[in-house]
Amino acid sequence: MHELGIAASILDSVQAEAGRHPGAHISKVGIKVGELSGVDADALQFGFECLVKDTDFEPLALDVESIPRVQRCPCGHEFRMTDYDPHCPRCGEFMTQCVSGDQLEIAYMEVEE
């Protein structure tokens, strides 16, 4: 529902980065979307395409990397959480902590000089 606003924020960053490379064109922007970020990758891709279409941004691709949720156990073990099971596969502890999966970050941009 808020993916269009998020796509607009990504384009703001593309515009800012383009300002640092006069005469160049940014052809791709790579983002990381964690499974806990509350953002739907398909809706984001759709909103992004709608905003880019028929503008000076074209051609501009959006590369979405999905980041899984990772839990850390007090025993030190880190594991990918699946099926909402927070138990540590090594020692069985339930009170494991989420340490990754909340990302909503711009990773890179590709600049054509």
Place this chain on the structure above:
Amino acid sequence: MNRVAIEKKVLNENQLLAEKLRDRYREHGVCCVNLISAPGSGKTLLLERTLERLPAETRVAVLTGDLQTENDAKRLAHFGFPVKQIITGGTCHLDARMIGKHLEDWKLEELDFLIVENVGNLVCPSSYDLGEECKIVLLSTTEGEDKPMKYPSIFAKSSLMLLTKVDLLPYVPFSAELARENARRVNPQIEIIDVSSTTGEGLDRWIEWLQRRRHAKTAGTPLGAGA
């Protein structure tokens, strides 16, 4: 072609504003909580009961978000505390800029608590940091027990889940035990309090939780003393 590493948050502007708000809350000893739930889970009624029950010396202000109408602010204004409605005009969440704008003419040094009632929505508000001390999610007994799994982001990011409308448990096919278990599977650290704004059940525990949370963050600044 040249690949440039960026490594910044997509919502960087919101994040910067949220951090500024957080610094201001800390400086003035204000505990800000962000209440989030689906529409109709009982946020506004819980707020009314909360404002009634907070000790008389507590200085609290409320920002309440909705797509349209001043109805909630009108309901909450009866209690004599400063209340402002944030009308988003269609936007499905509050962001840090809206909060900052609506705080402009309030003196934070005169507050102990700032309670933000977000727009009724379990998805989008989870992406926007408002500079709050913690997020609090409400789940009512007239919803499904599997909501924590359907909307994991907000349950994973909340410090507390308030299970609301527990007075209806005898009449609805809802297992409170299963709902609590589901919430803990999504977030093992989440605290859970059962409340009913109708009968008053659990409200004392909720008020104590709020006060404990503020006390822990402000190193014992007494209520009403400012910072």
